[in-house]
Amino acid sequence: MKCIIYSRVSTTDQTTENQILQLREYAEKQGRTVIDVKTDICSGSKSADERSGLREVFDLARRRRFDVLLFWSLDRLSREGTRKTLEYLSRLDSYKVKWHSYSEEYISSLGIFADAIIALMSCLARQERLRISDRTKAGLQRAVSQGKTLGRPKLNPAIEPQAIKLREQGYSYSRIARELNISKTHAYKLCR
Incomplete structure (x- = not known):
């Protein structure tokens, strides 16, 4: 199986070398061929469109240039929240590309529990959406109770x-x- 390693750190003071070394060793032990390494030095809260390395990963996945994406941990892939992270993993699945977290071996589409992991993560994403909705509603209620007017301002008919x-x-x-x-x-x- 051909694989790509994706590694990310938040600042230039940090290095991706440790992640890449461990992922290369893991791939070798599993009999996988590392065909490329993609890295980003930026916050994990940035979208894939804002990260050149992750954008390249998805482009190569879409073109089926590799079989497995290896990353050190889920937070190295994304810190955008459960829903967005699940979206990324589902996108890889739609391209028929497997994925695996080195430090969280249960977060993997390589094993027999892949469907269970995806279902669990879907539930977590749904819960996150509900929490965001509840917080937004609470914030709007607070703003109204403080006398703020919501919505677009009314324009003068003149x-x-x-x-x-x-x-x-x-x-x-x-x-x-x-x-x-x-x-x-x-x-x-x-x-x-």
């Missing part, structure tokens, strides 16, 4: 004739937006 007049004078939608302190899209809608 703004529409002003926008139309400016348009008739040859103003661009961008300039109308600046003049009336509204978005360009809103300026366009008002003038139509």
